[in-house]
Structures are given as C-alpha cells and as structure tokens.
Amino acid sequence: MGLAIAPALACGTISTRFPIESAAPPSSPTNTPLPTSTPIVIPTPAPSDAGGLGGSTGPEEQGIERTQRSQVPLVVGERARVIARDGVRLRSGASLEAAEVAQLPASSLVLVVDGPFVADGIYWWRVEVVGNSHSGFVAEGWQDAVYLEVAGHEQALVDRAPRAGDTVEVVIQNLRLRQGPNVSATLITTLALGTRMTVQQGPQAADGYQWYEVRTEVGNLTGWAVVAADNVITYKVVE
Incomplete structure (x- = not known):
C-alpha cells in the first residue's frame, strides 16, 4: 500500500488543508478587541508677534x-x-x-x-x-x-536762523501749527517729523518764543510755528 501512495503524493493529487509541518489545523483566531488609545491633543501654536505688528504674520505666510x-x-x-x-x-x-x-x-x-x-x-x-x-x-x-x-539725502539740515524764502524741515514729532504767533492762537494742525515748509516771514517774539510764519510743501497749509521750545530746535533750514 505504501508503494501505491508514493506516486500520488509526488504528483500532488492528494492535498491537505493545513501545512504538513502542523500536527493539527490551526485554531480560529480570537477577535480580541484593540485597546482604546488616549487621544493626543496637539496644542495650537500662539501667533507670533511678527516684528511688533500686533500678532500678524509676514506676507509670505499669508500667501502674498x-x-x-x-x-x-x-x-x-x-x-x-x-x-x-x-x-x-x-x-x-x-x-x-x-x-x-x-x-x-x-x-x-x-x-x-x-x-x-x-x-x-x-x-x-x-x-x-x-x-x-x-x-x-x-x-x-x-x-x-x-x-x-x-526721501532724498542730497540736502543737509543746518543750524542757523531761518529767513523768508528758506525751506525748513521739522525735526520733532507733532509740531503745532497755529493761526497766529502766540500759544493762544487756534491750532491748525500738528506737523509730523520730516515735514517740509517754506518760511513766509518772521521772526516774531511772543510768549517767550520766536515764531515764523510757514507754509507746508504738501497741502499748502499756512500758519505760525515756534522755531525752538525748551531749548529744543523744532525745525532746521534745508541747504
């Protein structure tokens, strides 16, 4: 009987449902539930100050x-x-x-x-x-x-008394421009650092200050402004 079975095994006509090295069929797998993992919370990063711009991002970060x-x-x-x-x-x-x-x-x-x-x-x-x-x-x-x-650099600011016709540049922030040469005159506006003006006339002394009438290059506002206050020069001649 052993001689009759050997050719059949060699030809593969008899097969098994489990590997020959196993002594018995493998047991069915047990459906063991997977452990529940604890969710990982990823903190949202705080916005950067982006150079002092109140938390805004840079242009590239905005897709600009x-x-x-x-x-x-x-x-x-x-x-x-x-x-x-x-x-x-x-x-x-x-x-x-x-x-x-x-x-x-x-x-x-x-x-x-x-x-x-x-x-x-x-x-x-x-x-x-x-x-x-x-x-x-x-x-x-x-x-x-x-x-x-x-803003050109070809002209220099010099320390001398202004004259009518001179171009002067404001060298402080918020220089007051008034309707008259005294501190009680109506305020027209405040002039920013770098504002350029043309001297119309002056000086006139009042309230302990020297005043000049000036006209702004931008806006053509005309009024009076002190040339110095508390030993601080407020505008200088452009040459």
Missing part, C-alpha cells in the same frame, strides 16, 4: 507674493516720505483687509524695511515710522496716484 517690480524706486534700508495729500493708512499686513495700525499724515517719514510685495493689485512696503514705535505695511500708490517718494 514678493516681487522685484515696483512703480516707486524705494530702497530697503532708506527713508521714504508720504506725499499723499490725505495721508496713507499703515496696516498690520500687506492687504486691504489687514487691520489699520495708524493713519500717517502727509510728509510723514518712514524707514523702508522690506518689500515690495504685491496683493490686491497694489505694491506694499513694510516700514517703520520715523520718530515713533509704529510699524506695518503701506501701499505705495493706487492706479495713477503715488503715495510715497524717496
């Missing part, structure tokens, strides 16, 4: 495109001047939807720190306002209107 093209030849590391008659908005990001940080009046000086970026069809620059702690993004213009210009 950096570009090499621009209408105004501003230079990172150099100053620019606001020339828009009504001033320009300083925003927390390079977008029209970004929160407004401050309103920069005409003639404000800013230091360009990054850019340009393009968003909403507008070129944006990241700036720091000269003379205070504000920083953010400003649009350089819209369509044919230009809001910023390069």
